[in-house]
Amino acid sequence: MNQAIASSQPLNKVEICGLYKVYEETSSVAASGLMSDRHVLTDLNFAVPARSFTCFLGPSGCGKSTLLRIIAGFDTPSRGEVFVDGEAVHGPNPRHIFVFQDDGLFPWLTAQENIELGVRNIKDKEKRLELVLEYLEMVGLKGFGDYYPHELSGGMRRRAEVARALIANPDILFMDEPFGALDFVTRLQMREEMLNVHAMFPTTILFITHDIDEAIQLADQIVLFTERPTRVKEVLSLDYPHPRDFTKGELAVLRRHIYRTMGVHAAL
Amino acid sequence: MSVGYRIILAILIWVIFISGLHTWRNGKLFAAHVLKVGFLPITCHLLCPVTYELNKDIPFKPVKFTAWPEMCEALKSSELDMAFILAPLAITLYQQGFPIKLVMLGHRNGTGLMVRADAPHAAGIDWLEHKTIAIPIRFSNQYLTLLDLLEQAGIPARSVNLVEMPPPDMPSSLAMGAVDAYIVGEPYAAAGEMNGSGRILYLMKDVRPGFISSVLVVRADVLQKRKDEVVRLVRAFYANGAWIDGHRREAAAIGARFYGLPVALLEHVLLSQPDRVLYDDLLPKKQEIDAMAAAMTKRGLLKGVFDVNGFLDTSLVTEKKQ
Amino acid sequence: MSLKGQGLQNWFAVRWSAFLLSFFTMALWEIAVRVFDVKPEHFPGVIQVLRGLWELIRDGRLLDYIVASLFRVTWGYLLAVALAVPLGIFLGTKPFWRRAVNPVIQFLRPISPLAWIPIALLWFGIGDNPAIFLIFLAVFFPMVVFTTSGVAGINPTYLYAASNFGITGHELYSRVIFQAALPEIITGLRITLGTAWLVIVAAEMIAVKNGLGYLIVDARNSLRMDQVIGGMLVIGCIGLLLDNLVRQLERLPSVRWKRLKQ
Numbered sequence: 001m002n003q004a005i006a007s008s009q010p011l012n013k014v015e016i017c018g019l020y021k022v023y024e025e026t027s028s029v030a031a032s033g034l035m036s037d038r039h040v041l042t043d044l045n046f047a048v049p050a051r052s053f054t055c056f057l058g059p060s061g062c063g064k065s066t067l068l069r070i071i072a073g074f075d076t077p078s079r080g081e082v083f084v085d086g087e088a089v090h091g092p093n094p095r096h097i098f099v100f101q102d103d104g105l106f107p108w109l110t111a112q113e114n115i116e117l118g119v120r121n122i123k124d125k126e127k128r129l130e131l132v133l134e135y136l137e138m139v140g141l142k143g144f145g146d147y148y149p150h151e152l153s154g155g156m157r158r159r160a161e162v163a164r165a166l167i168a169n170p171d172i173l174f175m176d177e178p179f180g181a182l183d184f185v186t187r188l189q190m191r192e193e194m195l196n197v198h199a200m201f202p203t204t205i206l207f208i209t210h211d212i213d214e215a216i217q218l219a220d221q222i223v224l225f226t227e228r229p230t231r232v233k234e235v236l237s238l239d240y241p242h243p244r245d246f247t248k249g250e251l252a253v254l255r256r257h258i259y260r261t262m263g264v265h266a267a268l
Numbered sequence: 269m270s271v272g273y274r275i276i277l278a279i280l281i282w283v284i285f286i287s288g289l290h291t292w293r294n295g296k297l298f299a300a301h302v303l304k305v306g307f308l309p310i311t312c313h314l315l316c317p318v319t320y321e322l323n324k325d326i327p328f329k330p331v332k333f334t335a336w337p338e339m340c341e342a343l344k345s346s347e348l349d350m351a352f353i354l355a356p357l358a359i360t361l362y363q364q365g366f367p368i369k370l371v372m373l374g375h376r377n378g379t380g381l382m383v384r385a386d387a388p389h390a391a392g393i394d395w396l397e398h399k400t401i402a403i404p405i406r407f408s409n410q411y412l413t414l415l416d417l418l419e420q421a422g423i424p425a426r427s428v429n430l431v432e433m434p435p436p437d438m439p440s441s442l443a444m445g446a447v448d449a450y451i452v453g454e455p456y457a458a459a460g461e462m463n464g465s466g467r468i469l470y471l472m473k474d475v476r477p478g479f480i481s482s483v484l485v486v487r488a489d490v491l492q493k494r495k496d497e498v499v500r501l502v503r504a505f506y507a508n509g510a511w512i513d514g515h516r517r518e519a520a521a522i523g524a525r526f527y528g529l530p531v532a533l534l535e536h537v538l539l540s541q542p543d544r545v546l547y548d549d550l551l552p553k554k555q556e557i558d559a560m561a562a563a564m565t566k567r568g569l570l571k572g573v574f575d576v577n578g579f580l581d582t583s584l585v586t587e588k589k590q
Numbered sequence: 591m592s593l594k595g596q597g598l599q600n601w602f603a604v605r606w607s608a609f610l611l612s613f614f615t616m617a618l619w620e621i622a623v624r625v626f627d628v629k630p631e632h633f634p635g636v637i638q639v640l641r642g643l644w645e646l647i648r649d650g651r652l653l654d655y656i657v658a659s660l661f662r663v664t665w666g667y668l669l670a671v672a673l674a675v676p677l678g679i680f681l682g683t684k685p686f687w688r689r690a691v692n693p694v695i696q697f698l699r700p701i702s703p704l705a706w707i708p709i710a711l712l713w714f715g716i717g718d719n720p721a722i723f724l725i726f727l728a729v730f731f732p733m734v735v736f737t738t739s740g741v742a743g744i745n746p747t748y749l750y751a752a753s754n755f756g757i758t759g760h761e762l763y764s765r766v767i768f769q770a771a772l773p774e775i776i777t778g779l780r781i782t783l784g785t786a787w788l789v790i791v792a793a794e795m796i797a798v799k800n801g802l803g804y805l806i807v808d809a810r811n812s813l814r815m816d817q818v819i820g821g822m823l824v825i826g827c828i829g830l831l832l833d834n835l836v837r838q839l840e841r842l843p844s845v846r847w848k849r850l851k852q
Binding site: 069072074091092094096097098100101102103104105106107108109117118120121148149150168 | 745747748750751753754755756757766769770772843844845846847848
């Protein structure tokens with residue numbers, strides 16, 4: 001995929017063109033000649049369709065997070081470019097909201113105050129409060145507004161952070177393994193809620209995970225990455241209705257394919 | 269955020285409250301523009317509280333110190349205008365180029381050499397050989413005189429162990445056996461005597477009659493700018509020397525009150541033997557100061573040529589005019 | 591609810607046993623002094639100490655001295671904190687300046703404030719100022735270090751989140767950086783207040799004519815061991831109160847997260 005093709009498809013929200021990331025030699029390890037370790041991302045080219053739920057799937061430490069940070073504007077590529085709506089990315093954007101791997105809520109603010117950050121631009125205090133309460137209720141945190149993050153459970157914190165992201169009415173939602181630290185059942189619940197959220201707010205979601213099943217259940221598109229130096233191995237489109245049962249039919253075939261691609265042959 | 273504002277407000281109120289309280293309770297210490305005279309709670313400086321008590325018409329502020337170095341610093345940094353100070357210390361300050369004038373003495377005698385209570389009764393100065401002896405500070409006539417006494421007895425200075433120690437610690441150190449003897453100004457010799465931790469080996473009145481411990485110095489710039497005030501105060505000090513000699517019991521009471529020391533202790537010093545401390549003859553002779561400077565040079569405490577004429581100025585008391 | 595009741599009960603039990611323990615210690619002290627016939631010049635009994643303290647309370651000196659000490663600690667401490675925290679935030683956010691300034695601070699920090707006494711006297715004479723200066727020194731350098739490390743150690747996620755929501759400029763400093771470093775700053779506040787209280791007593795032994803440190807020296811010179819020990823008791827009690835006061839800050843809900851995380 002090259003730039004000419006990309007720009008001819010206006011439906012693409014995000015386009016990655018010839019992107020490289022090389023870490024500069026700062027550590028002695030890097031200086032000792034482990035060249036391959038310094039190359040994090042190598043020649044990435046792919047596009048993310050508008051309003052799609054796209055999962056980045058790849059082994060741990062393959063540079064998915066770096067890529068996501070580059071797209072969000074927190075980091076800069078060594079070469080190549082990222083286009084959002086056809087425009088090159090320069091720095092973070094309040095319309096591109098990030099949900100972090102570890103807790104991104106500010107622990108010194110209550111859940112409500114945290115969510116309020118998402119609507120900082122609304123000057124009317126009452127309108128702001130009304131909106132915040134609405135979103136609190138939507139993510140099932142009604143009555144927990146005055147709790148501090150450390151007083152909430154892991155799942156509640158994630159919900160609060162998602163609410164903080166959604167209330168900002170983001171153009172793109174970045175999620176970096178947001179449910180990684182949660183227990184199994186809570187994680188399943190959160191997946192379900194994410195699907196509901198995406199149905200209600202059809203915004204573009206870029207979602208990092210290393211959980212293949214999670215990706216299959218959530219994604220409209222899966223971008224598969226190799227190990228370092230990271231390249232795109234495959235881009236898969238998943239046009240199936242929700243809820244999905246990946247133990248049967250085409251999805252089961254696809255799942256096996258992904259497992260094999262990622263080097264697991266005894267897929268269950 | 270409102271918690272933050274409340275904390276800041278509380279801090280602000282506290283600052284205003286404590287500052288106000290401090291100014292109200294302790295502010296007077298730093299107020300009036302009167303002569304400030306430094307002293308330590310020793311009988312050698314008794315003229316200071318006595319004059320403060322007797323001459324209410326002469327405004328001055330006695331400032332009590334607990335150690336010599338701070339008094340020197342206070343004098344240097346203009347916090348003090350005058351000070352009762354150890355004579356060798358004053359000589360050192362002067363020789364270092366700090367302009368002060370010696371105008372009169374604090375008192376005479378009033379120093380004792382104490383030994384442990386269990387020292388043999390026949391013990392003389394030679395008993396001190398190989399012993400540990402406490403001195404108040406090197407820049408003191410106590411130190412110079414001790415060395416002198418040892419030398420006369422044929423004991424070299426290096427065969428005794430001398431330690432510098434704040435006078436109030438000396439009696440208890442003697443009682444605990446940390447030192448075998450000490451030489452110090454009154455009332456700390458009497459303190460050791462009275463609580464039984466030591467006994468007198470010598471009083472200076474017997475071995476060095478007319479012994480000089482502390483002197484009164486005035487900063488030269490103050491003397492120049494405020495000569496009338498200084499002369500008036502110095503003359504009051506001088507006159508009160510005679511008063512103390514005639515009213516020793518009253519003087520002991522005043523001293524006890526200002527120093528926070530037991531009356532019995534000061535009465536013992538002032539009344540047990542009339543010449544244990546003397547408050548007459550407070551104008552030193554040139555030869556006395558010169559001799560002291562010579563002793564200091566000999567012990568390595570003084571460098572260069574000492575100009576006694578620029579230092580000693582007893583004319584404030586003796587001059588007829590005014 | 592029951593948990594809360596238990597907590598309260600526990601609180602009373604702790605306070606009560608602390609009170610009993612100190613009472614027994616004092617009783618033991620008095621008995622020991624009497625049984626072994628310790629001379630009051632060496633170590634007075636409790637009753638004599640309390641009597642000595644009462645004397646100080648009655649003539650108003652104790653109040654004056656407490657006020658003087660607290661006044662100096664207040665000003666020295668607050669001035670130091672007011673300068674050290676902004677400087678620490680600056681150094682924490684600017685690695686270049688941190689590397690440049692850090693050696694100087696690390697060099698000055700281990701010098702005991704008491705070593706500055708001669709200079710304090712020379713520059714400020716006698717009175718409140720040298721004592722305030724010494725407190726300032728005792729608090730300033732550690733406070734800069736605490737704040738700097740607090741700010742430099744902020745979880746970068748918070749900074750990403752802040753820039754994500756468009757929090758920039760002074761708002762970034764006041765609402766994010768300061769808040770994120772606050773737990774560490776408060777730890778610094780608590781430790782340095784303890785140091786300040788240690789130093790004020792030592793500073794007052796030399797530079798001033800009142801205050802609790804002066805009380806100790808003055809009582810010693812007056813051969814009043816009872817008031818020396820009485821003064822020590824007062825210093826200890828106030829130190830305890832100050833520590834408790836700052837501990838309240840650590841309980842603030844917007845600050846507690848750090849301790850829970852560790």
